[in-house]
Structure formats: C-alpha cells, structure tokens
Amino acid sequence: MSKPLNVTIWNEYWHERNNPAVGKIYPNGIHAVLADGLREHGFESVTTATLDEPEHGLSQNVLDRTDVLLWWGHKKHDDVADDVVARVHARVLQGMGLVVLHSGHFSKLFKRLTGTACTVNWREDGERERIWVVTPEHPIAQGLGRYFELEKEEMYGEPFEVPAPDELIFLSWFQGGEVFRSGCCYVRGRGRIFYFRPGHETFPTYYDETVQHVIANGVRWVAPVMLDKNPPANTKRAPIEPIGKPA
Amino acid sequence: MSKPLNVTIWNEYWHERNNPAVGKIYPNGIHAVLADGLREHGFESVTTATLDEPEHGLSQNVLDRTDVLLWWGHKKHDDVADDVVARVHARVLQGMGLVVLHSGHFSKLFKRLTGTACTVNWREDGERERIWVVTPEHPIAQGLGRYFELEKEEMYGEPFEVPAPDELIFLSWFQGGEVFRSGCCYVRGRGRIFYFRPGHETFPTYYDETVQHVIANGVRWVAPVMLDKNPPANTKRAPIEPIGKPA
C-alpha cells in the first residue's frame, strides 16, 4: 500500500498528570510513548488525542481520516461523552480498525462494541506476567517466540466477561495464580478490533520492545481492507429472480 | 428439571391493532399465538408483555422471574424506553435466555447485545422462503428434516450486519434470489440468545407448526443453566500463590 495508514492514539491522560509515580514513567503521557513505538515500527502518520481536548480530540473530521484508532482509558471512562462514543462506534462499524489497550476493556466504547459487561478480576501487586502465544500462525504473533514476559504488571484474571473472541491469540499466566485471554480479535461490522491486555500505568510496559512489536502487529491486522463511508442501512431491494406477487 | 421454565413473550403489539390485515391474522396479537404454540409444546408457565403496559410489562420484578424472554418488535423500536432496554440487557448477561424474532433484529435490545447495526436487505413481496438446516446435530434443529418452507414471507437478505454467530443453525433461500443466516446463536455474559428470522406480521407464520417447533426448541436451548443475580463486577482479588510485592 503506497498511502500510509493514519493512526490516532487516544489516551485519557489523567494518571500521568495526577499521580507523580505515573508521571515519572510517562512524563508526556502514555500516548506519546505509544506514538514513538509505532513510528519506530515504520508508521509514518501517527497522531494523538486526549480526553481534555475539545470533543476529546475525536471530532468527526479526525475520525474520518483515521484508519486505525488505539484506545487507553481507565479512571475517566465515565467522562467520555456519549456522542463521541457513538461516533467512534459508528466509525468502527464502517471499517476503522481499533486496538483496545489494557483497562480500555472497561471503556464505554468496548462495552458498546462487545455488548457485554467486560468485567475482570484484578490485582495491582506488580507481579510477573507471562504471555503465551496460542495461535502462532496469526499475523499478530509474527516474530514472537513461544511466550514473552513482563516482570511487573497488574493482574487481570478470568472470567473476562466478553463474547468468545473470533480469534484468540494470547493467554497470560500470572505469578499469583490466574490466567487471562490477553489477545482477543473481533470483527464488528466492517471493523476489526484487537484487545491487548498489558499496560498498567504504574509500570513501564509500553517501553517494552515486545509489547511495542505486538501493538505494531495489531495495528497492521486491524487496518481496514475497505472503509465504507456509507454504512449499510436496512435497504429495500427489488427481486433479482422473477417471483409472483402476494395474493 | 422439576420447576417449569418461566417464559415471557414480549410484543410491541402495534400492527395488530392498527393494520386491519394484520389484525385479521392475529386478532389477539402475535404474542397470543406464540404463547399458544409454546403451551402446546409443553411449556406450563408462559406469560406475555406488550409495549403499552407500564414499563412495557417488563418491570424488574417480571424480569427477575423470567427464565426465557421472546422479543417481537418492528414499528416501535424507538418507543421502547432506554432504561427498560438496559434492564433486559443486564438480565440477559445474568443468564436469562432470549429468543429474538424476525424484525426484532433491529430492536435497541439486539443492537445493544450484538454491538452492531444489525441491518439487512429486505422486500415485502410475499415470496417463498426455504429454510435449510446447516447444523443438523444442534438441539434447535432437533426433529427437522433437511429444510422447511414458508409459502409467503418477507425477504431478508445478506449481508446481515451482526457478529459472526457462535453457532449458525439455519440458512434461508428466497425465491427472489437472496440468502440469509436465519438461525443464529450467541452467548453474551451468562445468557444465550437465539435469533430466528421468520415472522412478518402480514403472513400467518407463527401458526406454522414447524416454526412453532423451532421456537420451542430455541426456548429450551436458551434456557439458563444458571442464573447469577450477582453478575460479575471488576473485582479485586488477593493472590492465590505467593508473590513478591512490587519494589
């Protein structure tokens, strides 16, 4: 493809400015580190948007030129305006790719796309997470070994109340005794969605090279084959074959 | 199971009272015919609810004692109150079974459960529909032959913008040249959902013995294995295995 993908990274950008420990790890925000990682993986057109911008930085205009959106949120899910959520949701159904990161599992957007409560069990004790590749043939797993490790992460444990993923890529093992479906692919409308678990704000997860590699793979996988600006409506159609009229 | 299933049939009940042609076919409403059919199939506890009742007949109390809900709507989707939709949605995630009939595909409830636009192509020319059994082993297909026919039905054609069903049971052939995924099973939270296509209000579809048989099979399949009144929340958990504390 000659035209570069337009990637927009959305971050609520709250912890980094209100929790000094997080601010120290991500002084310019999680979105800045994600953007750097994608640029290093060859994505030329990467922009960011945050909660405090007008329309959360996600105007119709911005969405219309976005091919792939990344979403990180946690503390401020409820502050995301419903009409912006509806706009992003509609755009995913048109074909915009979506990568949902970590606590984005509980965003209005992901709950709306999955139709479920998206609840998890969790623990913030900074334990070891080992992420196993279940589907080695999948493009999102390209370049990975059997597993990769994060020395300190928040635990998310099953049951993860989501629809059975269309494709399951990763399973996490946690030191404290839990497991989690950490890489889940969905198709909704013409849009592809990749949920990727790691990325708690108090750990430097998004600096991890393997994590950046997986996110880059994810962006490529969700990138639209086609974007249909005229999404389907309930549409009346004439018969193609001859039929008799009802009596 | 000794305790009978409590089945509630919801119908917007508008066409039957406003369109004489429909009223002639279903003088007491589509819900009444559906209820009769289920009673003939051995369901002992069947009640009905309609749009014009207080809370559309779907108070928390009614839902709490409902094991399986059937849903028929068409003209008045937008008149269904959002808080009732939210209540039914939450109850499905708790484990209440749901059978969505015909134009219920475009209800607020089904769109909320699927996360998609649920659009179809359609034509109201009263043509022949032949419904093929794709998954003969499935309990919903029990007792059916290779296919069954409805002499006059509304056409619904692909693409049907829904998530890929967890199980696909039926495919429809239409005289005018289209096909449709007419029997789709989903699991959302602890609830099972069966979408069954036929049932346009201007045709006597719900008097059809095979259609009644399939709906009875569907009610049995979506019936909850367990109903969890305390649905999962994001829950903090202590480690099961010993782990070191974060530095």
Place this chain on the structure above:
Amino acid sequence: MSKPLNVTIWNEYWHERNNPAVGKIYPNGIHAVLADGLREHGFESVTTATLDEPEHGLSQNVLDRTDVLLWWGHKKHDDVADDVVARVHARVLQGMGLVVLHSGHFSKLFKRLTGTACTVNWREDGERERIWVVTPEHPIAQGLGRYFELEKEEMYGEPFEVPAPDELIFLSWFQGGEVFRSGCCYVRGRGRIFYFRPGHETFPTYYDETVQHVIANGVRWVAPVMLDKNPPANTKRAPIEPIGKPA
C-alpha cells in the same frame, strides 16, 4: 429422556498393569474408576473396553449401542488398529458423543477428528494445576466455582496444536509457568467432542470429585440429540424450484 444413555469407557489399560506405582493408584484400571464416578453421577448403563480385548472391545455392535464414548490412551496409541479407529471416527460423525481424556489428545482418533498434530509441551513434575472456568454459562461448567485445583498433575502447555475449539470452557494455570486450553468443545459431523486435560496416570486425578463432576457434565453435553445411522453421502438431488436445462 426415559432411556438411559449407554456410556462406554475405553482405556488402553497398560500403565496400570506394567507400572506398579500406577497399579497401586488404579488397581482395576483407570476405566474402573471412571465407571464408578459416572455411576455415582446417575449414569445407569456404563461399560468398559480395553486395548487387549478382541477389536479392542470396540466391535461395530458395541459402538452401535454406545451413545457416549470416553477415551484414555497414552503409551499404546500406535497399537490401536486403524480399522477400529476408522469405525469409531465414523460413529462420532453419526452422532456418538466423545469425551477425550488427558493424553488421549495424541490418539489416532483425536488426530483424525481434528486434522491436526495435537502436540503439546509437557512436564511430569507433579506440580499444581489450577483450572479456571472461562465460560461459566456452559453446561459443562455447571456447579463449579471460579476455579478448581489439582495438587499434583502433569503439565501440558501451549501451544496446543488443535483447531480453535468451537467452545472453550477451561484454562489451566500451572505452577511452573505455563497455561493450557484444558476444556475444549468441538462438533464434527453430528457428533460432539469434549476434550478434558487432567488425568495423568501417576496421580489419583480420577478420584477427584470435581474432576468426576466435570466428566459427568461432559458426558451429558456430548450425548447425542440424534444418532443418524445413515450418515450423509454425496447425494444427487432433483431441483425443488423449476430451472431450465443446460443448453
């Protein structure tokens, strides 16, 4: 259903007679303990079959009256005659339910049904296995809590080279750092298959009450809705609708 399910338990029955440590745990064979467990769960018609019997105890006659077959094998996969495998495979496609236990993942039968190599990583260090319920609504998970534990088991680790299961019920956490898809449901032809991981011969796993409970749930879930003794063939059919003949 008034007629009791006919359950046949197949076991290679080699370790128990050749390894004293195993013989001490299962003096009458793994099959005997599995049979006792099912009888305690209300199954009235349970018989067993082993490798050394004529036709491995799986004559056409035996299979014809078997509704659900359990399969445990490990050391002697290659000694199972190809024609018996073909016969069992055909019977599964007709609708006979199949529960594949532990190292049965590498049997000729399971490889033939899945079309894959069915390889795993493994370790026989007797470590703790914690089995998490991923799909709490599923009949196979009925009556279980969030997880159950086996104090000592063999480890099986991902990747498990099987087709993506039609339904994923359990995920295992192992003390040594691995995860595994331990409860996998498949439909093949008219037959249902449940693969359940635990059951290494050197540990008393099949005496465990929860394991017995899951196997009983599994037998009920794979039990056939219909058994078709005349399985589908490539069949020539006349047109249902009028068509012109080819020129």
Place this chain on the structure above:
Amino acid sequence: MSKPLNVTIWNEYWHERNNPAVGKIYPNGIHAVLADGLREHGFESVTTATLDEPEHGLSQNVLDRTDVLLWWGHKKHDDVADDVVARVHARVLQGMGLVVLHSGHFSKLFKRLTGTACTVNWREDGERERIWVVTPEHPIAQGLGRYFELEKEEMYGEPFEVPAPDELIFLSWFQGGEVFRSGCCYVRGRGRIFYFRPGHETFPTYYDETVQHVIANGVRWVAPVMLDKNPPANTKRAPIEPIGKPA
C-alpha cells in the same frame, strides 16, 4: 514482501483428457487456466502439478518450496497416494497455504484436514448460482460487490458436512432451491485453508474474471505469515517458575 510467493496448482487432469466436452473448454487443463489467471493478478511464480506425474508432481522438494497450493480433484480422489496426501497434510500444518476448489471438498486431503466426511448434495443441471458476500470486510471479499453470479454451475447444497468454518465469507443461492456455504476459511496448525465452491469442469467457470479475482484474494489470504519447517512435537519442558518436586 519482496520475495514472490511460490504457488503450485494441483489438478487431477482427467476430465479434460477423457471427456471431449471438458477438453473443449479446458484444452490445456483446468490448472493452465488457473495459472493464467493468477499470473494476470500479479503472481510471478506459478507452477502446476498433476496426478500422472511421478509422486503426482508433489515431491517433498516441490512442497518445500511451495508457499500456497491450489487443489482441484473430482473423479480420481482415490488414486491420490496416501503418502503424498500425508506429505501435503504435514506441509499445511507447517504453514503452507491451501486453496481447495470445488469438488476438492471430497479429496482425501480435505477430509484429512477437516476430520469430517465433507459430503454435499449436488445436481449437475447447469443452473444459475448467485454468490453472496456475507463478510464484506474480509480480505477475500475485497473488490467484490454484494454478490456475483455464474450463469451455469453445478449445484452443491447444504448440509455441507464440515466443521463450522473459522470464517464464513460466501453463501450461494441456487436457482433450483438450495443454499451452500461457498467460501469457508480454516486454520489448521500454522496453515490457512480457503475452500471455494465454484468450478465444475463442464462449465467455463475458471475463465470468469470475478472467480479469478476471488482465487487471487484467497491465495493472498492463505499465504503463510511464517513457515515452520520444524513443526511442533510433543516436547518436554523444564519449569520456568520454581516448583517443588513430587513427593
């Protein structure tokens, strides 16, 4: 990708030499027309292999340098040597892509990969087939409209006894009253498989531009992300985390 994909087209090449009507349509064989079509779609490295060649033209050497294999067979399924089938099967599990065409559904290879009987209903009356796109976002559907038509084709009707496809792309409508899952995607091991229904030998289907387009899309989709010449074996692994030894 700079390195061109190596595509091998396998054809039993019997009808074309033994049935004059077929020989007139495909004088150099179906494989020659398929090869021309792929070359016109930009595939630079396309070779063919047929039943009568030594080892059916599918030596280990040929397979080792094949990225994607196409398979057309019908009359001579039983003449394909079992060891060649085993070799191709193993190569698919390693990651070689496979496109199975039309009556290849009943080949030893496809039955071995699916684990099922792969039966269909059929009729050779040269009727109209209309192929509907069910999953417009999928790469295999790229560039297609809502449906495409073949004026004369053999009918294949449901039930198609295969595992539920991992992704369902096309549904066929037939003039005579049947439907069929005509575009089915599977992953087996590290290999991707695309089954595409059309292509009866007595009709000029493989000259059709849309059919050629879909096959080209299919070849791209099954093309391996990675090819693993050392496929997984049951492998003993040391623990990653410290565990106690069994008593």
